[in-house]
Amino acid sequence: MKKQANKQKAIIIIAVLLVFGIGAYVTTSGEGERLTSEQEPQRKAKAVDQDKLPIEWAEVETKEELNDFYRRQIPKIDQIRERELMTSPGQSMTVPDKEGRVQINEVWHSGQQIFYLYSIDLSLLVEEEGDTNHYLNDPPQVDQLKIEETGDIQSQTLHAFSSLRHNEAVIFENRLYGIIHSMPIMKEGMDDPYMSFSQMPESFQGTAKTSIRFRINGETIETEAIPVPYSYDPDKQTIATLPFSGSYSDNGLTIEPTELVMSVSTNYIKMRIKDDNNLFNHTLEGRVISDDQEVPFSPRLQKIDGEENMYRAFFGPLNESSTEIPDKLSLDIRNVHLIKENPYSFTFELPELEGTDHVNKELTKKVAEKYETNVYLQDMNYHKNHGLTLSLRYTPKDAGQKEKLVGTTIFNGQTPPDQTDHISVVTDNGNDGFVGTGGSERTSRLDIPDSLLDGASSVTVTFNEVVVANKIDQTFTIDTQSE
Incomplete structure (x- = not known):
């Protein structure tokens, strides 16, 4: 369960728009129509009234301006192409009763993630006459990418949460162009790079049967799986x-x-x-x-x-x-x-919390001194649903001193940094436990569960181990x- 939660955190910033296929389905209420494949990716797209697009995107006039857009998103894209690191599926698909199509133009597997360069005909995005769909002011949105088991590539679902907002795409020759990211496809036996921080991405060469589910104008479109080539060679x-x-x-x-x-x-x-x-x-x-x-x-x-x-x-x-x-x-x-085993503690007097939903106080109070470093309690923030958060600041007495105490989270490679027993808490009425923490050199945050504060008037925080910066x-x- 914890592994799945960590993966969801890791992939929540990742998006994919990968639309292609020899068949797909458009569904609005459980029923669908088949999409068909086309092999004419370079045909002209139909002109549309851009005032009817769901949102406004910038428009470019030349291929060079389109490449400038790509360069802003992937600065080394020219070198990536020169090294032949891109693959090109080169397939497009049509939607029944609509003239517009979707095209995956290039795919780059960088090791830690995959980049998809794609285009969507604007005719797929405009409001049709008589359409009263209230989603028409929303940009297209990816739902998820599915990989079917293909040889030594295991079946997997790559969740994607990404909208093609104003700065995420440009219009060129009646198509919307964008770049979306996904986590890498895994082969059987490979270590997941998001689960194993000690591993570098492994070489990947293969064709994966891939399908995509996304939303355009309130419709859910899901393609049938088709073979798509992927290539990652760290040496290249x-x-x-x-x-x-x-x-x-x-x-x-x-x-x-x-x-x-x-x-x-x-x-x-x-x-x-x-x-x-x-x-x-x-x-x-x-x-x-x-x-x-x-x-x-x-x-x-x-x-x-x-x-x-x-x-x-x-x-x-x-x-x-x-x-x-x-x-x-x-x-x-x-x-x-x-990491040094040199404990220190401080006691904090709690304000009245019973019957209170939220308390926020600025304090700036010195609470400890260690390794010639003053520790200040900057502020406290209490919410009945989240508990108590204390913010600390670390100020060395001399900027050039050899050692100083820092707020950096303890990380020994064995336990997640926010789930450790390095910091303990005991209240004046006997409640005790450990706290969540996060920090940097100059500041740290302590999260004390509300369950430990019940009936307490003070809290003693003990740092059982500390992080000391050694000047080099x-x-x-x-x-x-x-x-």
Whole structure:
């Protein structure tokens, strides 16, 4: 159950509009009509009165302007095409009693997600004479994508929650063009990249029988499954693999970057991190420095399965649209986060909560001091349906001090960071338990269930383990001439 909940969180930001087929059904109240396949993707689309479209989209006049739209959505799309990473299903379908069709033009499997470049004839979107459908002011909306079992590809449903809103599509030659994303298709035996954070996406080559269910003008359209080619080759996606020189070692802490990998879809640094005295929290603060910019990388690192003390640190593009390797590259690590068993507590006096639906108070009160860092209780927010949330702020006494207490969530790779026993609570009337938490270097949030507050007038919060940022300020050189 928890696995399914995590997957739903991971895919809630993912959308798919993938419409094609040798047959489909249009249904409004359980009954449907068959859609038919067409092999004329380049025919002219019928002109329509754009005032009758459900919403207003920007219109482009040339193919180059259409490609500019694509480039804004996928900055390296030119390089992706040059590397032949796209596949083209090249099929369209018609709708009975309507002239409009839908076309999947290109598909790019980036590893972590799939991009679909598609077009819809505007004639499918306009209000027909005498139509009183109250959904006509809504943009088209994807429902779900279904994959049938095909060879070693297991059956699966990819949920999609996405509307083609104003900035998500453009009009060109009487068609609506857009780019939608889905989670990757899984083969039998593959580790789900959303469930296993320690895994990189695996190579994928195959044809999957695919169908789509979406809504246009209040109608639900579901295609029959047709073969669609998908291809993901991490080697073809890789731009460069660059080695590092140097390592850092001090007081039992060792940091050794080994390589930087640049690709058209993602960039990361592979490094070894180990501390002889404390657990590494899988988080740190650092940045990649190129010729003319600094790019921070994700503070939470990915543990690499099967390689002791090895991690990946992901970072954004060094150049949005280019695949050129900068002349100069270096890695700057400012601090590393370690877990220490050095508890501290503070007690908070509760306001009157009985019979209260909601209480919000700004406090800005110092409640603790640890590792030369002042801890302030910034505010409290109580809601009878959600419990009590306390916001904390962490302020080091000296910006340059060697160690400082931070609010970063403890993550040891074994338990989800928001379901741990690192922070406990006891009330003055004997209720006790653990709290949910989330945070960054400078702030954190504590979520105390309402059930623990019943009849209490004060709460004592104890941090059984803490996260301490160890200042490093170490720069590592990257050999950009090795490629």
